[in-house]
Amino acid sequence: MKEETSNHPFKNHNPTIATVLSIIFAGFGQLYNRRFLKGFIFILLEVAFLLTVLDSINYGLWGLRTLGTMPGTDHSIRLLVFGVLSLIAVVFLLVLYVFNVIDARRQAKKLKDGWQPKGFKKTIIDFYDSAFPYLMTFPGLFFMIFVVIFPLLFSVLLAFTNYNLYNSPPRNLVDWVGFANFKELVTVPIWQDTFISVMAWTVVWTVIATTLQIGVGLILALIVNDTRIRFKKLIRTIFILPWAVPAFVTILIFSAMFNDDFGAINRDIIIPLIGGDGIPWLSEPIYARTAVILVQTWLGFPFIFALFTGVLQSISKDWYEAADVDGGTRFQKFRHITFPHVMFATAPLLIMQYAQNFNNFNIIYLFNEGGPPVRNQNAGGTDILISWVYKLTFDTNNYAMAAVISLIMGLIISGFAFYQFRQTKSFKEEGEI
Amino acid sequence: MNKKQKSIVEQTFMYLIIILVSIIIFYPLVWTVGMSLNQGNSLYSSSLIPKNFSFEHYKWLFSEQSDYLIWYKNSMIVSISVAFGSVVLTSLVAYAFSRYKFVGRKNGLYVFLLLQMFPVMMAMVALYIFLNMIGLLDTLTGLIFVYLGGQIPFNAWLVKGYFDTVPRELDEAARIDGAGHLRVFWSVMLPLSKPILAVVALFNFMMPLFDFLLPSIVLSSQENYTLAVGLYNFINDQFANNFTRFAAGSILIAVPVAAIYLYLQRYLISGLTAGGTKG
Numbered sequence: 001m002k003e004e005t006s007n008h009p010f011k012n013h014n015p016t017i018a019t020v021l022s023i024i025f026a027g028f029g030q031l032y033n034r035r036f037l038k039g040f041i042f043i044l045l046e047v048a049f050l051l052t053v054l055d056s057i058n059y060g061l062w063g064l065r066t067l068g069t070m071p072g073t074d075h076s077i078r079l080l081v082f083g084v085l086s087l088i089a090v091v092f093l094l095v096l097y098v099f100n101v102i103d104a105r106r107q108a109k110k111l112k113d114g115w116q117p118k119g120f121k122k123t124i125i126d127f128y129d130s131a132f133p134y135l136m137t138f139p140g141l142f143f144m145i146f147v148v149i150f151p152l153l154f155s156v157l158l159a160f161t162n163y164n165l166y167n168s169p170p171r172n173l174v175d176w177v178g179f180a181n182f183k184e185l186v187t188v189p190i191w192q193d194t195f196i197s198v199m200a201w202t203v204v205w206t207v208i209a210t211t212l213q214i215g216v217g218l219i220l221a222l223i224v225n226d227t228r229i230r231f232k233k234l235i236r237t238i239f240i241l242p243w244a245v246p247a248f249v250t251i252l253i254f255s256a257m258f259n260d261d262f263g264a265i266n267r268d269i270i271i272p273l274i275g276g277d278g279i280p281w282l283s284e285p286i287y288a289r290t291a292v293i294l295v296q297t298w299l300g301f302p303f304i305f306a307l308f309t310g311v312l313q314s315i316s317k318d319w320y321e322a323a324d325v326d327g328g329t330r331f332q333k334f335r336h337i338t339f340p341h342v343m344f345a346t347a348p349l350l351i352m353q354y355a356q357n358f359n360n361f362n363i364i365y366l367f368n369e370g371g372p373p374v375r376n377q378n379a380g381g382t383d384i385l386i387s388w389v390y391k392l393t394f395d396t397n398n399y400a401m402a403a404v405i406s407l408i409m410g411l412i413i414s415g416f417a418f419y420q421f422r423q424t425k426s427f428k429e430e431g432e433i
Numbered sequence: 434m435n436k437k438q439k440s441i442v443e444q445t446f447m448y449l450i451i452i453l454v455s456i457i458i459f460y461p462l463v464w465t466v467g468m469s470l471n472q473g474n475s476l477y478s479s480s481l482i483p484k485n486f487s488f489e490h491y492k493w494l495f496s497e498q499s500d501y502l503i504w505y506k507n508s509m510i511v512s513i514s515v516a517f518g519s520v521v522l523t524s525l526v527a528y529a530f531s532r533y534k535f536v537g538r539k540n541g542l543y544v545f546l547l548l549q550m551f552p553v554m555m556a557m558v559a560l561y562i563f564l565n566m567i568g569l570l571d572t573l574t575g576l577i578f579v580y581l582g583g584q585i586p587f588n589a590w591l592v593k594g595y596f597d598t599v600p601r602e603l604d605e606a607a608r609i610d611g612a613g614h615l616r617v618f619w620s621v622m623l624p625l626s627k628p629i630l631a632v633v634a635l636f637n638f639m640m641p642l643f644d645f646l647l648p649s650i651v652l653s654s655q656e657n658y659t660l661a662v663g664l665y666n667f668i669n670d671q672f673a674n675n676f677t678r679f680a681a682g683s684i685l686i687a688v689p690v691a692a693i694y695l696y697l698q699r700y701l702i703s704g705l706t707a708g709g710t711k712g
Contacts, residue, residue, distance in 0.1 A: 078562065081559065133529040133534070136529035136533075137541075140522045140589065144582050147582025148545060148549055148582060150563065151559035151560055151563075152548055154558075154559035220451075223451065226447060229448075237695060238455050239455075239458070241458055241691065244694035244695050246642070246643045246687050246691075248645060248661055252665075253683075306702045359550075359552060389555070393555065394554075399555070399558065406551060406555045410550055410551030414550040417547055417550055418543075
């Protein structure tokens with residue numbers, strides 16, 4: 001803008017003054033800009049904040065720092081919860097405050113450059129336009145803050161305390177202990193042994209159970225998709241049944257069927273066919289592990305089957321006809337046409353299956369509560385990390401250690417998922433409006 | 434001739450596999466039905482084909498002594514609220530993420546998805562204390578609140594993926610005709626996205642129905658139990674281990690659920706692949 005034309009009343013308006021004023025007290029900058037209504041709203045908000053929540057936020061942050069000072073009176077864990085909530089409130093208020101400062105500065109600059117403030121009605125409409133996406137996401141964000149963010153912060157912080165059954169409020173105070181729990185996990189033999197063996201089994205379980213479920217699903221989808229097979233619709237309905245019946249129910253039923261003493265598998269199948277006393281499905285780790293993998297395959301293959309069936313039907317016949325012309329064998333057709341098509345179309349969902357099984361608490365816990373017990377470690381034979389964390393939390397109340405393991409698991413699985421998301425398309429896509 | 438014989442062998446082999454798999458699928462299901470019709474309540478004396486055929490367990494579930502109907506009602510309240518609430522919340526979030534530019538749009542959803550990968554056990558301790566603080570412990574409202582918050586990231590991601598496939602020309606045309614933000618959402622996006630919204634509603638109806646972990650922590654009094662907790666306690670209660678009752682109670686809920694799944698399976702799978710692979 002040229003010097004001569006800038007002959008408007010705000011010629012000498014100074015954005016720096018607006019910025020400083022709005023830092024001193026929210027809304028002052030807006031008043032300086034002559035945006036009175038907005039200024040009063042900000043001032044009102046800050047006064048309301050100073051009068052009402054400042055004290056409780058202060059108390060919350062004090063609690064977060066000290067976790068209480070008087071045993072018997074101060075409840076460390078409640079203070080921690082309150083502290084985390086205060087922390088979230090502080091972040092929220094900071095965002096508002098920064099918005100207030102930026103707003104004052106931006107508007108002052110515009111005024112200086114000769115911008116004419118629009119009428120009241122137009123301002124409201126503009127505000128509605130720019131705030132619309134925030135209004136839309138706010139309800140969801142509100143829920144997520146309390147259900148996702150707050151519990152996560154709480155558990156991360158717990159990992160750095162000494163909260164357990166013997167050191168718990170209200171009788172005792174919990175303290176910050178830094179990385180002591182992490183050190184204990186890798187140096188104390190019983191923790192170290194348990195962690196390594198549970199971790200190893202978790203990986204084995206995830207890989208074998210998921211791969212088996214994908215493999216079975218693929219083979220069955222190929223068979224049912226064969227042109228010579230009849231009654232396709234009926235067969236598909238049958239094969240999807242295990243997915244349709246709630247897993248909660250079927251796992252508990254399998255658990256009863258695999259019962260060592262009077263389960264149907266031993267009584268009706270193993271003993272009549274092989275003889276002896278039956279297989280100790282639930283009391284011998286190796287058999288228990290086999291059993292959970294088998295049950296998970298039963299539960300998991302139908303979804304994969306249905307998924308693959310859909311993809312198989314969408315592969316164009318031209319591909320196969322071209323392969324026939326070139327004299328391709330059936331295996332070559334599968335290897336170079338069917339398999340790549342199926343995998344390409346479903347890769348993200350298949351990877352999600354691995355992630356789900358890594359955290360598949362229901363099957364491990366409902367089938368055998370992670371048992372059978374194993375000597376010299378404090379997790380059961382089929383316990384995967386997540387069911388072990390459950391036991392540490394709710395059975396032995398070793399909250400701090402459970403938090404440490406949760407944190408490690410979370411980092412592993414979210415790192416894995418992050419890598420996955422990076423490769424999906426919409427991650428790179430931009431918004432347009 | 435040789436080729437034809439080979440084909441017949443293959444066919445037989447494939448049918449054999451299909452029959453084998455069908456038997457493996459039906460065995461536990463039939464076994465459960467048999468169990469629920471057995472007299473007595475222990476696993477020990479019961480058999481696949483009941484010797485003493487009886488409906489006593491079903492009758493018991495509907496009798497004065499059992500809370501089964503209350504649990505059924507509780508489960509329906511929770512499931513319907515979560516199904517409805519999740520569609521409202523996630524479609525609003527997904528609309529913003531699919532069509533608008535704002536701070537946090539690019540990575541916001543993914544950050545939440547990643548955060549959600551952290552195991553929930555410790556979160557339950559935090560939620561327990563929090564619900565206690567705001568007085569929602571042992572209420573269905575508290576349970577619904579937690580379910581609603583927890584489902585948003587995944588479902589919003591799913592719905593956003595679907596919204597992205599709705600051509601932008603359509604909402605631009607509506608805008609030119611004078612439609613506002615909400616009008617576009619209500620009259621263009623929602624009607625065109627019915628399939629994925631139905632999927633979200635169904636998933637969120639089913640999820641609370643068979644989750645036993647969260648309700649068993651949040652709900653403590655019998656009359657507030659949902660079906661999953663109540664049924665689990667039939668077999669988990671050390672003083673009254675009652676497997677046959679569990680079987681009967683489970684069948685009454687599993688049959689309608691399975692019927693809905695089978696009926697809608699094609700939409701469910703295509704909804705998942707549409708949102709999931711593009712997302």
